[in-house]
Amino acid sequence: MTGRIIGISGPTVSVDLAGLRLYERVAVGHAGLMGEVVRLERERAVVQVYESTRGLCIGEPVAGTGAQLTVRVGPGLLNQMFDGLQRPLAALREAQGPFIRPGGGRDVPLRPQPLRFVAARQPGDRIADGEVLGYVEEGPFRHEIRATGGAGILRSISGGECAEDVPVAEFEDGRSILAWHEWPVRVPRPYRRKLSRFEPLVTGQRCIDFLFPLARGGSAIFPGGFGTGKTLLEQSIAKFADVDIVIYVGCGERGNEMAEMLDDFAVLNDPWSQRPLMSRTVVVVNTSNMPVAAREASIYTAATLAEYYRDQGLHVLLLADSLSRWAEALREISSALEEMPGEEGYPTYLASRMAEFFARAGVVETLDGGTGSLTVLLSISPPGGDFTEPVTQACLRNTGAFFMLDTALAHRRHFPAIHWFQSFSLYEADVAAHLDRQVAPDWSALRHETRALLQREESLREVAEIVGTEGLQDADRLLMRTAERVRREFLAQNAYTDDAFSTPAQTRGRILAILEGYREAAARIERGERLDEMPAAPAGAPAAQS
């Protein structure tokens, strides 16, 4: 079934092909560019093309594939880097050189190394849907291969090296099970039910873990103007988060930054398991100069990969930098389709698309009764640093935590530049209760004390602006001095030193030391001693970074 191109506008083309279905994948032009049907009319279909449309000619052929845009899931994906359409970038580089050419890479194999399948069941066994048939050893993971498509009796199962198109097992009813399968990117993967259980997801960032904790299966956004350290914070969390699998999406961001991150990740170990960081990581990257439509798809590609690991009963963290670029891609495509614009030119379905995406996060009971979680952490780049814009606002209605990155803090080189009054976490009560048990019973109490101290400093600061710090009473000056220490030595964290990662116990130890020093000095002032005569607290190195 082939048709012809009858119109080209930006990243979309019109084709005169009948019989296409909405969201069907099509091959466009002589080069076979990948596209997806986004609108159907009697006379024509509109296709969103995932590669540059430059040089495409009216009349070039277009062919439907009968399938949707899918992601291939299975063993061997970890430690790899894909573009928004899941083309393996390392293999693409070998095939095409340092620059990405349109139309290539579809034949490039997904896995660099051969993998061995170990059978755990025998022919004749009765297998339920989603049950484990065997596994593939993949770095630190025992990657389970499960039955799909319903229950049945095994006819055969074969261990040994597994190829992409050779079944590892067959059922009596003729169905065969491959180690890999395709899953449509826009369809959430199934699970038995969602659980409302909020266990801590330790990020290693003191400000987050202590003040605005994140829960496994939760979601968080961190909006910030440029230079507020979104990417650095996102990468730090990708390095140190206490999860099994990290899916990192570079969505419309900088290429050099991705090169830096890959360099770092290649030499670092996961602090929790001491295994190489990349062995738990999949990177999906569509830099800002790669085609816009693939940027739109990259978020869904990543979510599908993440759900696949969740269904293995693992704790997965999906990080995307940045959601604003995804929303802009949506706007660009919508505008090429000449749809009626909503706020700031974004399509009116922006908020509902986002809500659907946030709904993919959660703790679930998997099909085979295990528990897996998918946590979503998204950075947002609001234009002009203005948080009233549509993307931030749409996210705020859906997210469980909000870390506001503050330009003033960033200019002072206070990183992570998380504003301690404007940010919030809806998980704090649940998570703090867990940490009271896991770390120390005074965790919640210390949090309240720190919060109160920072609050009090804020109001004192207003007074000090009028009378000067010298005009304050000793007790108040001590408090301001302590709050300064909390900011410099506790909330700020230098991502380029050993301080970049802090366990909950270390976090507690550090705040406790500051607060104990404060309590002691406050007691001495109470007894009539003067602040200026007391020895200054041992000043920690300023944690600022440039």
Next chain:
Amino acid sequence: MRLSRHSYSTLRSIQGPLVFVDSVIEARMGEVVTIVFPDGHETEGEVLRIERDTALIQVVGDSRGLDMDRTRIVFTDAVKRAPLSLAALNRVFSGSFQPLDGLPMFVPDAWAPVAGLPMNPVARARPQEMIETGFSTIDGLNTLVKGQKLPIFSCAGLPSREVAAGILEHARTAASSAGLATASVVVFVALGLAHHEYAYYRQTLERMHGEFVAFINLAQDPVVERLLAPRFGLTVAEHLAFTHGRDVLVVITDMTNYCDALREVSTAREELPGRRGYPGYLYSDLASLYERAGRIKQQPGSVTLLPVVTMPEDDITHPIPDLTGYITEGQIVLSRELHQRGIFPPVDVLPSLSRLMQQGIGPGRTREDHRAVANALYVHYASGRDLRRLEAIVGREGMGEGDRHMLDFADAFEREIVHQGAARRGIAETLDLSRALLARFGLLGP
């Protein structure tokens, strides 16, 4: 695939730089067309959009004099490409790659599409070799590295050209203390510049005795050329860097004129305007230029990009500096206040940033103490600046001794480190001066 050039006189409408042509057989997206005016002279155009047999064409150059009946549009079946050769060195071209220096056009070795191809992120080498610019505020506090894109954010009336020219003249890489002049090439792209500004840059290019390629679009030249010139510049830069292994420094000034040209064309196309009338795809379009900076693994050569952006109304949240800042790896921000106090270069280090600095400095690259010195300067200068607000309210007398000390430090920092006039400072000198200043104020750590 078409086999020949097609010629049409079936114009449907002409709107400013845009022409709609009907009954076109098999037009190509981005195809170059030749527009033959009624009086016989020719200019180029590019296909922007196609709907069945109607093609929308953007005229590069002046569209005055076009008419509906006698104008002919010739479709060439090729996308816009740049001629490439080492013979382009030390030549001056227009925004549509025509020689402006009176010499004949060179014979190209190769042609490459001007739009470029995205670099595979796994092929990118991490930028980590410092480029010494000779300015303390950049080298010491916002270090530039090879393969980086670092814009200069300026305001109308600030000496951005002196800063850019200073960098052109003084830039050196660690590997070649002989200077950029011999190891490297400057690609200079002028977009909508006034003649006196161009003359200033022209003198700089001649004075530095190095190799350069210049693309000049002046204020009176066609607006659409401004969209093309940076792409020619970057295509030539990529060729010099990745085919001939040169370190290329690309200076584009002024990106604000580029964005305004894009807005003009977008409005003429009746596209939906985004913020301040700029098209919604401004981010992606700017990224298609800025992201061409970089290095390739296991290959010599680099493209380093220094765009100059004049912030309209001195507003850093204006879409042009805002989107630029989101794409580039930091920014050098010039301050009107420092300029008025006679400080040159008037770089405000607090909003300035080089994201790639960390890899470019430290032992083996600059000096062991670089990071610590830079951090200390930042922290103390920032607190001094904070205190200035307090000083404005309570007056200097109302402040404690410690606070007054920090105010003095901030002043001294601006006078002695930021300000350097026409002198060039090496990185060692910058760090020594900074250490001395910190020590004088008792702020030098152990």
